[in-house]
Amino acid sequence: MSEKVIQMTGMRKSFGMNEVLHGVDFTLEKGSIHALLGENGTGKSTLMNILAGVIPGNAGTVEIHEKQYSLDHSSVPVSKEIGFIHQELALVNDLNIFENLYLGRELKNGVRLRKKEMAEKTQEILASMDVTLSPYTMVRDLNASYKQVIEIARALLQEAEVIIMDEPTTALTNVEIERVFKLMRTLKKKGVSFIFISHKLNEVTEICDAYTIMRDGIVVSTGKVSEKVTEDFMARQMVGKTLNYDDLYLKRELKEEILRTEHLERSREFRDVNIHVRRGEIVGITGLLGDGRYEVANTIFGNHTPYDGKIYIHGQEVQMNRIQDALKRHISYLPRDRKENGIVKDMNIEENLTLSVMKDLKKAGIFLDHAKSREIVEEYVRKINIKLEKIEDNITSLSGGNQQKVILARTLSSNPELIILDNPTQGVDVGAKLEIYKLIQTLAAEGMSFLVLSGEAQEVLFLCDRIYVMFHGDVKAELDRKEASEEMIMIAATGGEVKRKEESL
Amino acid sequence: MNREKKGLDLKKIVSDHSALVSFLVLFLVAVAVKGTTFLQFNNIVNILRNNSIIGIIALGMTLIIITGGIDLSVGSQLAFLGVVVINVLVSTQNVFAALLAGIGAALAVGFLTGFITAKFRVPAFITTLGTMSIYRSIGQFWMNGGGITSNGDAGTAYIAISNTSLFGVIPMPIIVWMVCAIVIFLFAEHTAAGRHIYAVGSGEKAAKLAGVNVIRIKTMVYVIGSALILIATVVETSRLGSVNSASSGVSYEMDAIAAAVIGGTSMAGGKGTIVGTVLGTLTLGIIDNLMNLLGVNPFLVNAVKGTIIIVAVLLQTFLNRKSD
Incomplete structure (x- = not known):
């Protein structure tokens, strides 16, 4: 043959x-x-x-x-x-x-x-x-x-x-x-x-x-x-180089709790979700399609209402009825499907990047402060290495990886404590993917917290300190970085019970 | 992606400024055909004054279309707001009270349309198709199908609004239009809310997730639209001192939409400029004026206008496709 x-x-x-x-x-x-x-x-x-x-x-x-x-x-x-x-x-x-x-x-x-x-x-x-x-x-x-x-x-x-x-x-x-x-x-x-x-x-x-x-x-x-x-x-x-799960991982000291949910529930979407995230921690939620992780994250972000159960930020119970409520509590969200939920296609790079903070960039109380806006853009272009010609170019002139970095910069710009990353490397090539992983690690080391939603087991294994695995709206397993493996994730994601080496916790 | 730029990219310039091109072409045609008459100061002032009302309404229409909406009720709103203003003027004999009543009515009307459209996700075409009938009908019911004329000292004061001229040469309607255009231009280009309008029209979901209050922005454009319609109403009704509940403002929505579209506003939302809309209004104005100067049968004017609208938009789509 x-x-x-x-x-x-x-x-x-x-x-x-x-x-x-x-x-x-x-x-x-x-x-x-x-x-x-x-x-x-x-x-x-x-x-x-x-x-x-x-x-x-x-x-x-x-x-x-x-x-x-x-x-x-x-x-x-x-x-x-x-x-x-x-x-x-x-x-x-x-x-x-x-x-x-x-x-x-x-x-x-x-x-x-x-x-x-x-x-x-x-x-x-x-x-x-x-x-x-x-x-x-x-x-x-x-x-x-x-x-x-x-x-x-x-x-x-x-x-x-x-x-x-x-x-x-x-x-x-x-x-x-x-x-x-x-x-x-x-x-x-x-x-x-x-x-x-x-x-x-x-x-x-x-x-x-x-x-x-x-x-x-x-x-x-x-x-x-x-x-x-x-x-x-x-x-x-x-x-042109080799990669291990631990290559990019930075050891960090985890501080106080930022987010906690208790018995979080939305009829038919997910039930009894109890998760928490500490300062400087990268927490993953993974599972197959229809596992409910997207719905959980959007509920925490105030995009899906109403819900049952409780959401605590810094130990204080809050109501997340609107996206603005979440932003006010310093939670921001990097959406999946960049084309549909991320970029604003008729706007340029600068406007796309500053979209979340535009309303705070005022001079004379009314007008947009273009100088300040430029400053912010240039800061992020340097910081996260966005490759572009001019910041006035349309967003669609950039490659997928660079578009994603612009959207990531947008979520960073509002100065959040907790960022929900939904499929952060979707449609991004390997090089840009590694850059994004590194950046997440660096930011976490600086004290930012992340909730990473991903369908790729490898992605959460690369990034996370702790991993929740969901199946049909239930959290099936909570795995620590030290114990987690692709196999365990697959078992829990398909509804199986994860057997640990030592069953006592 | 690695586009090289050698000198002036004529095609790009033309496609980026299609409104200016349409305007210049018609302007030159007008100069070529009826040069001396067309260019007379009085004629130019006439064009500007005759189009100031549509010009003001088209500014709001542009913002609405940029968010992906439309307002078919602008003509009915003008008649309705006119009825409110003149009635209050006649009964109170106080210009200030009349204007205040107009402002109240305009804000209510704009908020109603905007809120129904934004909050309950009713397509703007449907909401405003409904309100178009409602406002016209209420106005006619109130006036028993007829009109009302201002009277007394207050009437004289009211009429003065549109019938004074700056330095004795530039009529007030033109000044009002230009001031509105500048304010709306600054708003659209240089304020956060203005840029949010574009963001909502171009990528509503993305804008929402980035923290833009989409319902507020969408409601806002209809309120701004109605505020501008009130200004247009005052300009129109004070010019004549009267309003007719049945005939005032009829088919203004078509002219306002046409002005925005010739000016390069995309009906799909996300794209459009205030400068373009002003040029689009002027383009329509020149067509009217030229038909008039040439003595074209008035029944044919709209056919010519319609053709030119389609040609202008064809030109835009054609150029846009080429430059992609």
């Missing part, structure tokens, strides 16, 4: 004066799942866009199924054989499965749709994928993993032999990821090849046969996935 379906050699590509691919080679074998790894902006997407014929390449040859194309500022013709599944799914929620599959290439007799035939064909494809869904199911009613499955089905419908998946698992829970992986394995046996773009290295060792790691527009490492190819090895190749 070493038939090559795709062979790219000496790929070069420049945008303006800036060369982003410096002669990249890439080979995909038939019936394999090939991981394409690298930080954001290393040229992975550019390479894939050239392969799929979305953009032209400057130089190099591309061979797809023995058909060879020499690129000289020209494009690969868009071929049916290659299906590109983008990160943001392109399905219409208000149509059913077969209508989505045939969208734009409907089978028709004159103007009349051959619905039955389309549904049957769809049924066939789904059956061949071992998926038991009716073609008449509305896409709106599917969960994220089945939507991913439908995208793959659409690629198969046009007889794709190579399917490119750009970070397919970021929006999925572990159970859902398994479903997509199972499908990939089934299709692999039938000779379909995958190119799998991901940031999650554990997925690579789990499902991929081969890997290619890119850094700064060149391939730094490529080969078969074997025992020698560990997550550690790949992370090192991607960033």
Whole structure:
């Protein structure tokens, strides 16, 4: 099984004066799942866009199924054989499965749709994928993993032999990821090849046969996935250095209690949540999708009301009825889904960063103090190393990691004692991720407290002093840094009881 | 991302200042077609005075649209507030009392629209579609479908508001419009509340989580809008000394929205400028004036106006797409 379906050699590509691919080679074998790894902006997407014929390449040859194309500022013709599944799914929620599959290439007799035939064909494809869904199911009613499955089905419908998946698992829970992986394995046996773009290295060792790691527009490492190819090895190749859970951890002295909840409860969302955070402490809450951590955090932040139970700040009971109540008590919140909840897309970097404190930057009692605002921005740009050209540039001109840093600076700017970080490194590349981890550690050492919400067990293991694991609205386990492991988190997150070595506390 | 800037990027300048471009193009067309008549001092003053009322209303409309809202009731509000002011004026014979009653009514009206829209998340289009009928209807019921004219010494004093001129040459309505424009410009660009308006329109969830009081900001823009409508009401009704509950302010919402949109305000919210809206109002004014000077059949004027509105917005979307 070493038939090559795709062979790219000496790929070069420049945008303006800036060369982003410096002669990249890439080979995909038939019936394999090939991981394409690298930080954001290393040229992975550019390479894939050239392969799929979305953009032209400057130089190099591309061979797809023995058909060879020499690129000289020209494009690969868009071929049916290659299906590109983008990160943001392109399905219409208000149509059913077969209508989505045939969208734009409907089978028709004159103007009349051959619905039955389309549904049957769809049924066939789904059956061949071992998926038991009716073609008449509305896409709106599917969960994220089945939507991913439908995208793959659409690629198969046009007889794709190579399917490119750009970070397919970021929006999925572990159970859902398994479903997509199972499908990939089934299709692999039938000779379909995958190119799998991901940031999650554990997925690579789990499902991929081969890997290619890119850094700064060149391939730094490529080969078969074997025992020698560990997550550690790949992370090192991607960033050029190695990482341990304790590498970034700073030993700190924990001081008085800042936050405590007693029997916190919101009907159906979560029950009897008792957590606490001390000054200088980094506390994690993790779990699978639907565990209730997001709802707990938003209740503490005054965004979800009403609630039962009690919230104490500095030992004093408080009512969190509005976000302003939380801000007044020096709690701030870094939201998940940066695009939707974080950035204000029509505003520039300065305005995005100062949004939380704008109303306090007054001169003459009315007008915005632009000088002071600039000062604040420049302070954070230095402090947390935000890479930008001008602070008047639009926020969307920055890379994902730098946008996240701007939003992080916004949450810091209101001078909080406790920061709730909800998925703090979502859509951020490995380099920026480490910078953010370091920053959190430094700030905690300076006496700031953090409540970190994350679905990635590794993230909380990297960062936290203590970890709460939630399952369906219940806190299932409270783990100390010393004892916590990925395995224990997984057990508690799926509803199991964690067995400690010494059961006495 | 690594965009290089060589000299002047003409396309970017044009797309950033599309309101100015539309205005200049029409201005030059007007000069070319009817140069001497058009450029006469009296004609220019006429254009400015005739458009000052829409100009003032459009300022508030711009802020409302930036938050992602709309106010269809501005014309009805003008008639209703006019009825309140003139009635109080006639019965008390006190200009001050009349204005005070107007302020009270305007704040109440603006707060009602804003609060229903912001707090209960009723789409502004629906809220103001409703209030548009309500205010018009109440005004007509009160006046039995007719109008009311100011009288007495107080009436004379009231009429003086719009019918005086600064230095004897610049009519008061123009001054009022410009002062309002400057105040609203400073508010929008240089105060925290002003910037919060943009933040709410561009990313409501993000703004809320950052601590912006979204309900307060959304309510506020309708209150400011109604305050500006009151000012426009006083300018309009004191010019004639009367108000008609049925015909005053009819279709003003269309002109105000058009002025904002030609001025570059995005109906999706988040984008727009006060300077743009002033230029948008003037663009509409020049069209009217030019049609008039050319003796175009008045029944055709709105067709031409409509066409130019669509062309101006097409130009903006086209340029924006190019510059992305």
